[in-house]
Amino acid sequence: MNIIDESGILAISTRLQRLSEQLRKDGALFYKSYGIDFEPKWFPVIYTLHHKEILSVVEIANEIGYTHPSTISLLKELEKQKLIRSKKDKIDERKRLLSLTPKGQELILKMKPVWDVMSNVLKEIADNQNNLLQAINEAENKIKHQSFLQRALQLKSEE
Amino acid sequence: MNIIDESGILAISTRLQRLSEQLRKDGALFYKSYGIDFEPKWFPVIYTLHHKEILSVVEIANEIGYTHPSTISLLKELEKQKLIRSKKDKIDERKRLLSLTPKGQELILKMKPVWDVMSNVLKEIADNQNNLLQAINEAENKIKHQSFLQRALQLKSEE
DNA sequence: CAAAACTACGTAGTTAAATACATAAATAAA
DNA sequence: TTTATTTATGTATTTAACTACGTAGTTTTG
Numbered sequence: 579m580n581i582i583d584e585s586g587i588l589a590i591s592t593r594l595q596r597l598s599e600q601l602r603k604d605g606a607l608f609y610k611s612y613g614i615d616f617e618p619k620w621f622p623v624i625y626t627l628h629h630k631e632i633l634s635v636v637e638i639a640n641e642i643g644y645t646h647p648s649t650i651s652l653l654k655e656l657e658k659q660k661l662i663r664s665k666k667d668k669i670d671e672r673k674r675l676l677s678l679t680p681k682g683q684e685l686i687l688k689m690k691p692v693w694d695v696m697s698n699v700l701k702e703i704a705d706n707q708n709n710l711l712q713a714i715n716e717a718e719n720k721i722k723h724q725s726f727l728q729r730a731l732q733l734k735s736e737e
Numbered sequence: 738m739n740i741i742d743e744s745g746i747l748a749i750s751t752r753l754q755r756l757s758e759q760l761r762k763d764g765a766l767f768y769k770s771y772g773i774d775f776e777p778k779w780f781p782v783i784y785t786l787h788h789k790e791i792l793s794v795v796e797i798a799n800e801i802g803y804t805h806p807s808t809i810s811l812l813k814e815l816e817k818q819k820l821i822r823s824k825k826d827k828i829d830e831r832k833r834l835l836s837l838t839p840k841g842q843e844l845i846l847k848m849k850p851v852w853d854v855m856s857n858v859l860k861e862i863a864d865n866q867n868n869l870l871q872a873i874n875e876a877e878n879k880i881k882h883q884s885f886l887q888r889a890l891q892l893k894s895e896e
Numbered sequence: 897c898a899a900a901a902c903t904a905c906g907t908a909g910t911t912a913a914a915t916a917c918a919t920a921a922a923t924a925a926a
Numbered sequence: 927t928t929t930a931t932t933t934a935t936g937t938a939t940t941t942a943a944c945t946a947c948g949t950a951g952t953t954t955t956g
Contacts (some may be wrong), residue, residue: 706875716865
């Protein structure tokens with residue numbers, strides 16, 4: 579176990595993944611406890627379309643911060659669930675315009691109270707002496723400013 | 738982008754994965770900058786065998802905190818790299834005992850200074866006003882004590 | 897000591913993301 | 927107005943983890 583404490587690059591990495599998987603599973607179960615058949619991974623697309631109404635594939639991908647192939651597979655699932663639908667853009671024939679179905683819009687109404695609870699619980703779990711979200715923000719910002727690799731190479735050259 | 742800020746369960750989850758992937762990639766590149774052909778994901782096994790010398794598959798899995806199938810695939814890679822080797826346990830014929838090869842031991846000597854730098858950079862990145870490792874520990878502990886699901890169900894029933 | 901339960905290992909299949917590549921439409925440039 | 931470039935979408939493949947299952951030794955129990 580103390581590998582984790584002494585380890586280099588992987589320590590944080592794997593633990594973050596675990597944590598995220600757990601949260602995802604519990605999220606799905608919590609939806610189920612409301613009789614809602616919804617997977618947490620669908621949230622970003624649904625939420626985006628709830629606010630933006632009509633978007634193309636790439637636009638959604640950018641909004642949710644995934645690559646477009648990943649986004650396409652989410653969209654496929656959501657179309658299968660009849661929560662979203664798509665039609666061709668008449669102006670630009672390459673584009674596929676996505677929007678919520680009435681079923682999708684109804685579902686959102688049902689999910690809103692669930693999201694409320696989830697959001698509070700998440701706060702409860704992540705808001706400690708060291709706030710997880712803040713810690714992530716701060717780490718992301720540091721990396722944005724100068725990557726792990728750049729920092730490491732610099733430290734190496736200083737020796 | 739503000740999906741991320743307002744989102745429920747996925748916000749943290751996906752960002753943690755991204756962060757970890759970036760660190761992993763940079764880790765690999767940094768090894769390469771020393772002319773070392775080593776993948777960060779191999780670290781836990783190598784490090785464990787460096788300290789424990791001889792362990793079975795399941796023992797390693799427990800040490801590194803992975804399932805045994807995942808561990809087996811790591812072990813396969815490392816055997817292909819000739820960094821570790823295995824022999825049958827004479828007492829318990831089901832067991833396969835793993836240990837470092839001389840090549841593996843040599844490599845560790847070369848990697849030690851690299852690990853030092855990495856470890857420092859990781860500290861630099863993760864140690865902010867909100868310490869990422871600490872934040873993870875704290876979040877993990879909270880979940881250990883009461884899961885996301887339990888907390889959510891409780892909050893739900895209190896309404 | 898034979899049957900049952902447990903343990904160690906391995907394989908197969910799944911998942912959620914990514915990259916890399918392919919195609920077709922739209923736009924810009926010669 | 928062809929040709930080249932860029933953009934939008936889609937498919938195929940890869941990766942790193944997982945769960946589920948099967949088999950073969952080992953240990954425990956009746």
